[in-house]
Amino acid sequence: MKLTKHLMIPLIATGIVLSLIxxxxxxxxxxxxxxxxxxxxxxxxxxxxxSSMEYFYSVSGLILNITIWSILITLINKLFLKLIKKTGENKTLKILYKGIVILLIGFAILNIVIDSAMTGSGFQKGLNYWYMDLDKEAKDWGMKCDGKWIMLKK
Known part of the structure; x- marks a missing residue:
């Protein structure tokens, strides 16, 4: 059971990263x-x-993001489990917890399927690659890049 839980957290983290929540x-x-x-x-x-429907991915960027989100999800999970324990194994909270986990797993699988269909072909610089160096690319092309926080961008 613990192995399953430890596999679910990176799966959910992958869904969160790919969805750009x-x-x-x-x-x-x-x-x-x-x-x-x-x-x-x-x-x-x-x-x-x-193509507006094609994206390229950085392996190291994905791994780093999934690691960060896995840590956050693990902390949230521990807090939620402590809350359930503090309330005397409240049945309603347990059902809510399981429902949220099932929804997040479904959400993650959906995002993985969608993004895998939109992944560009090829594995080399400028396509899918081990890393993306936005700062270097922008400097090489004389571009100025600004980042803005987004939520639910697909």
Whole structure:
């Protein structure tokens, strides 16, 4: 049972990262066309300039974001379990807890399926790659990038 729980937390974290429930959108201005970048909080996703329905991903950005969100979800989970224990194993809270977990797992799976369908092909710099260096790319192209906090951006 514990192994399942430890697999569920990164799964839910992946869904939160990919959904951009909370994230940062980077728009860059300059003389060139430049893709939009997304972070949660680290940059992990780049919108393709060739198609509005295609995105490229950074492996390291995804791993870092999933790790951060997994830690936050673990802390929230511990707090919720303490609350359930403090209320004398309240049946209503237990049902609510299980319902929320099931909804989050469904949400995560949906986001993973959608984003996998929108993933651009290829694995090299400028496409899906190990890392995305937004600052270096912007500097190389003479762009100025500003990030703004976003919620529920798909």
């Amino acid at each position: 909370f994230g940062v959108e980077y728009n860059c201005q300059g003389e060139e066309m430049f893709p939009e970048y997304y972070g949660s909080p680290f940059v992990f996703k780049q919108k393709s300039l060739g």
